[in-house]
Amino acid sequence: MSADTAVRPPLSAPMAALWVLAVGHTLSFVLAGHLYFESLIRVLAFAVDDPWLPSLLQIPHTFVVPLALLFGIGAAASIRPSLPLLRLWAWTCLLTGAILLCHQAGLGWAGSVLFFWTGLWAVWLAHVRTAARLGPLICLAIVGMIFAYPALGKLTPGYWTGELYWEFHWGRGQGPHRWLGLVLGEERHRAVGAIYGPISIIAEASLALVWLLPARIGYSLVLVAAIGITLTGGHQFLDAMGPLVSLATSGAYLTFLQRERRSRAGGA
Amino acid sequence: MRWPLLDLLRAPRARLDLATVLVLTAIGAGVVGTVGAALAPQAWLERGHLVHGVGWFLVTQPIPYMYTAENHVRIDYLDEPDPGFEARCASWTTAVRNHVPLGALVAIKQRPAYALCGERAVITLESTLRGHTVTTRWRTERRGRGYAVRAAP
Numbered sequence: 001m002s003a004d005t006a007v008r009p010p011l012s013a014p015m016a017a018l019w020v021l022a023v024g025h026t027l028s029f030v031l032a033g034h035l036y037f038e039s040l041i042r043v044l045a046f047a048v049d050d051p052w053l054p055s056l057l058q059i060p061h062t063f064v065v066p067l068a069l070l071f072g073i074g075a076a077a078s079i080r081p082s083l084p085l086l087r088l089w090a091w092t093c094l095l096t097g098a099i100l101l102c103h104q105a106g107l108g109w110a111g112s113v114l115f116f117w118t119g120l121w122a123v124w125l126a127h128v129r130t131a132a133r134l135g136p137l138i139c140l141a142i143v144g145m146i147f148a149y150p151a152l153g154k155l156t157p158g159y160w161t162g163e164l165y166w167e168f169h170w171g172r173g174q175g176p177h178r179w180l181g182l183v184l185g186e187e188r189h190r191a192v193g194a195i196y197g198p199i200s201i202i203a204e205a206s207l208a209l210v211w212l213l214p215a216r217i218g219y220s221l222v223l224v225a226a227i228g229i230t231l232t233g234g235h236q237f238l239d240a241m242g243p244l245v246s247l248a249t250s251g252a253y254l255t256f257l258q259r260e261r262r263s264r265a266g267g268a
Numbered sequence: 269m270r271w272p273l274l275d276l277l278r279a280p281r282a283r284l285d286l287a288t289v290l291v292l293t294a295i296g297a298g299v300v301g302t303v304g305a306a307l308a309p310q311a312w313l314e315r316g317h318l319v320h321g322v323g324w325f326l327v328t329q330p331i332p333y334m335y336t337a338e339n340h341v342r343i344d345y346l347d348e349p350d351p352g353f354e355a356r357c358a359s360w361t362t363a364v365r366n367h368v369p370l371g372a373l374v375a376i377k378q379r380p381a382y383a384l385c386g387e388r389a390v391i392t393l394e395s396t397l398r399g400h401t402v403t404t405r406w407r408t409e410r411r412g413r414g415y416a417v418r419a420a421p
Contacts, residue, residue: 049416117298124291134288137272141295149302214269255270 011081013257014131019081021122021250022089026074028242032111035239036067039105063105066096070115083126090126094119111239117142118243125250132258139251140211140218146244147225151204162197166190175234196232219252346388390420 011019029036044060056062070092077085097116100106121142125131158164170177170193181189207225210218223245230241284292388409405420 049411049414120291120294124287128285128287130285130288134272134276134284136270137276138288138291138295140272141292145295145298145302148299152302212273214271216269218272255272259270 011083012132013254013261014125014128014135015081015083015086016257017135017250017254018086018090018122018125019077020253021118021125021246022074022081022086023078024246024249025093025118025243026071026078028238028246029071029074032235032238032242035111035236040064057099057102058104060105062099063103066092066099070096087126090119090122092119094123111243114146114240114243114247117146118247121247121250125254132254136215136251136255136258137211139247139254140213140215140222143222143244143248143251144208144211147204147210147222148208151201151208154201154204159201160197162190162193162195165197165200166193169233174236175232177234215252215255219248219255222248223252342392344390344392346390 040060040063049058070089073085073089073092077089093115097112097114097119100112101116103112106112121139124138125135128134154160156164169175170181170189173181177189180192184192203225207222210222213221226241226245226248230237230245389407391406391408392403407418407420408415410416
């Protein structure tokens, strides 16, 4: 046993889940870094003075500083997890999400929304005594809600027929679609897109009800869907899917730890 | 196999602390807001800046508007447009044609896209959602390194 583990007590189940969340979130932050950088460049290169937004929500500093703090604290909490550091990360994640939701640089950026809800889950996990018991349900409920809005929003003829997927992603050769276009040819590629439209809407609507399922099945479905969306959609989905995968992984890990604890208690 | 919802229902004596109640309320507000935003008449969204703004925040994101509104952008240049601007503007216009939502915060956050359309321009956005069309105009002009955006009559 190293000296380090000898002096530090092991993390409780909710704190261990919070640590998994911080690690996953920080890793996804690295993977999607280019997307945040693009948003920052847009603000720096094309400063827009708009009287509707407070100036604080238009300047680059209020965009960069929270993100940098979140990344720094997330990295520190991942490497040396401790209760105060994980709690600090949770609050930083919540506040960063809230700020970025309103900031001009966050235009059309789904990541800030995920930051906000991930932060809310993290703060709850860090402070509530019943987190171990209720956590699996709360996390699934948040994930379900996150799937509800694209499902509802996409109930349009354009998305149902797959035409808009083609226009925004597939036809532009994003992700694997450059290769798929070459292999299938444009006509067949479009035909696949037409099938993908309704399937994606039905899948997202079904996942909105994931909190009704047993935890193990629910989390498995969410992780498969989120990874599938990233693989079929391309890297520009990483800003949303990274935090979502981290969120679901932390909930799944908490469920796993609870099951282990129960089986140990049963065995004893 | 553990069913989290059943676990909760089977423990009726378990008291929920305030933080849990708040989180569950936020999730409920998110669901109600999302459904409401998807179904609400567009005129409400246009007028109710505050409601829309708060709803947008809770609702997780404005995706219902982003996906459902049909948007058409027209740009009237007040000066001879720089060809570079025009090219950039064309790409932005394509990008925003289906993405730009109507309503307070969301449209405002998208304004930088319009501002890139010339030295001085009036940008008209006609947005239609479920048969109701709302027209919004902005006047943009270059200011230093960036742009100034103002509501136009």
